[in-house]
Amino acid sequence: MPRQVDHEARRRELTAALLRIAGTRGLRAVSMREIAAEAGVSLRVVQYYFAGKQALLESGLTELGARMDRRVRRRTAAAGELTARGVLEAVLATIVPCDEESRLDSMAWTAYYTAALTDPALAAAGLTLPDALENFLTTRLTDAQRAGEIAADRDPRTEIAALLALANGLTSSVLSGQRDHRAAMYIVGYQLDRLFGPATP
Amino acid sequence: MPRQVDHEARRRELTAALLRIAGTRGLRAVSMREIAAEAGVSLRVVQYYFAGKQALLESGLTELGARMDRRVRRRTAAAGELTARGVLEAVLATIVPCDEESRLDSMAWTAYYTAALTDPALAAAGLTLPDALENFLTTRLTDAQRAGEIAADRDPRTEIAALLALANGLTSSVLSGQRDHRAAMYIVGYQLDRLFGPATP
DNA sequence: CGGGTTAGGATACAAGTGTATCCATACGGG
């Protein structure tokens, strides 16, 4: 079968296999051989398309960030970007895992996040997404305040930081089974009502 | 040196060594030999005082829970348990790491939490603390509502769940260096002001 | 139509893992 193979596609499939393992059994269970088995190829193939385990792990982190980004964009686009509350709700709903797919990705993300706390190489390779989100939403909410959508005595930067931290905390509790998606989103809605006033139907 | 040795003390020291490693280099770096080296004993000693690695890990988790519990109790006792806000502030300040010691414990806790997501044995061995805290604080805030300390249209259960999730999310951001302790506690104070009204000096 | 490069199978290797075993020592109680 050899000659021309789509390297990019092969790397994507191997990365997907890696994230499937990380999402179900944790980063701890990720080994070259496990990835090969999950992807249905031989160990040599994994070695052939990635320089080493480090490169593989970084590829997984990058893909995970790309997926989150895609999800946020799709959801905010679907929400029409009408009100600031709509955008905020869409973003927060994206962070808290709702279906099996996003649950697996959140698991993998948590695993990476924890690993990055004690592995400088991973940390450098990409936890920039949270900061970007925070800035984007802050400017958005500042505009909303100018437009009178929220009270003047609120601090947009603090509100956004709190909401994002809240979403992260809720994600943890959902992943551990302490709460389900519905309960988590109820809490988010409760907080948004406090910020914007009761939902406008 | 042999005859009579305080087994309990020896186990505590080994557990402490384990948590020191987990807090600085992650659970991933925890091995029998590493624990032995960290505690300054031989591998055989670690084997002698613990049935196996699983028992060691469970001991670490138990100790971590006990430390958190102790910290919360000490802080709430020091706060005098006067107002509901005082208790709440004390608990939340305990969750968000402020000094190096609590930072290491929070690191270890995060590592355990993540591991428990994909390891049923660890999950069963002890993530009950969050639920207990949530219930305790909820009854406390319900009483405070009856006493008129917070507005009648607040839902104590949801408020507490949100505050605890917020504290967890803030902890993550502090551990990753995105924010420092001071910034995190400012956000907590901001939220408490929203709930109780501006601080009473 | 044949070599040369690409794609991958099979296997080897050193390092690190948890666990088990063998054996020496030192003390307390008889």
Added chain:
DNA sequence: CCCGTATGGATACACTTGTATCCTAACCCG
């Protein structure tokens, strides 16, 4: 005094890990 047991040192074992090497097969191009 001395023997049995508590304590721990040294070492071995089977296994998994990441990585490296050897070699075969297939395709594109001249």
